[in-house]
Amino acid sequence: MLGKSIQSSRRRYAGVLSRAVIVPPLLLAAMLICASVSQTAEAVGDLQITADPGLRVYLDEEDNFVGKTNEYDDGLYLEGLPVGSHAVIIKKSGFLPGRFMIEIKSGRTIELTVGELKPDITIEQKGEAKEAEVEAEVGSLKIRSVPLKCDIRFLDRTINKEKDEVVIEGIPVGTYPIEFWRREETLTHQVTILANSELELLVHFRDRKVLQTRTLAATRGEMVLIPAGEFLMGSDDGGDDEKPVHKVYLDAYYIDKYEVTNLQFSRFLTEKGNQKEGGA
Numbered sequence: 431m432l433g434k435s436i437q438s439s440r441r442r443y444a445g446v447l448s449r450a451v452i453v454p455p456l457l458l459a460a461m462l463i464c465a466s467v468s469q470t471a472e473a474v475g476d477l478q479i480t481a482d483p484g485l486r487v488y489l490d491e492e493d494n495f496v497g498k499t500n501e502y503d504d505g506l507y508l509e510g511l512p513v514g515s516h517a518v519i520i521k522k523s524g525f526l527p528g529r530f531m532i533e534i535k536s537g538r539t540i541e542l543t544v545g546e547l548k549p550d551i552t553i554e555q556k557g558e559a560k561e562a563e564v565e566a567e568v569g570s571l572k573i574r575s576v577p578l579k580c581d582i583r584f585l586d587r588t589i590n591k592e593k594d595e596v597v598i599e600g601i602p603v604g605t606y607p608i609e610f611w612r613r614e615e616t617l618t619h620q621v622t623i624l625a626n627s628e629l630e631l632l633v634h635f636r637d638r639k640v641l642q643t644r645t646l647a648a649t650r651g652e653m654v655l656i657p658a659g660e661f662l663m664g665s666d667d668g669g670d671d672e673k674p675v676h677k678v679y680l681d682a683y684y685i686d687k688y689e690v691t692n693l694q695f696s697r698f699l700t701e702k703g704n705q706k707e708g709g710a
Contacts, residue, residue: 475539481506610633653684
């Protein structure tokens, strides 16, 4: 009986082996390589950055520039990023950099939507002015209030006004909401910043009003150089004090690029203690 059982088992296993597929060594190696390549390809993913055109994009490091957002991509499309966590850094002149953390997943496209960046502004209270180093067109805002002390909310920043004036410089051109409050009183206003202009606000809590005066000319003393040279002065047809026409030589000098406004001249008189032109 035992002998018959062993012979039966041998016949059964022999049948199984006869039906097994024998893979040649070269084909087996090719299959392993393809599997390895497939696994490697799946270890990356894509990133769709949805944003306005013209933003500079950096990946992981601030010096690793990967491209600019554009209209065609509705931002910027990055392919083949390694799976894992990455930092996306967005830069725009005149604004603070935006930093976003993302997680790239294998074989998938992740979307990152970039909203408004915060303007890079300079705030100071009655001191030396510090020019904002920005490329964008900017203007400035000067705030006075009655009574003197109040709190100001502007561009996601809170300013505790404790002096006569608050000066905010380097504000990108545009229209922004601004809020003032003192104790339980709150006043809101909209300000429109123009290029190379200063907007002056007087916040009057007693009258519950916000009054504004705009200087359209440049407010930073911008000047141009007039080179040295000669010009013809006088007239042969004018009065005796104008004759004759003669050459006059002038050394190089600077002159204001824009005309002096009434507001600027008024400040000059106030700072010098004058009540009227030529007065003391």
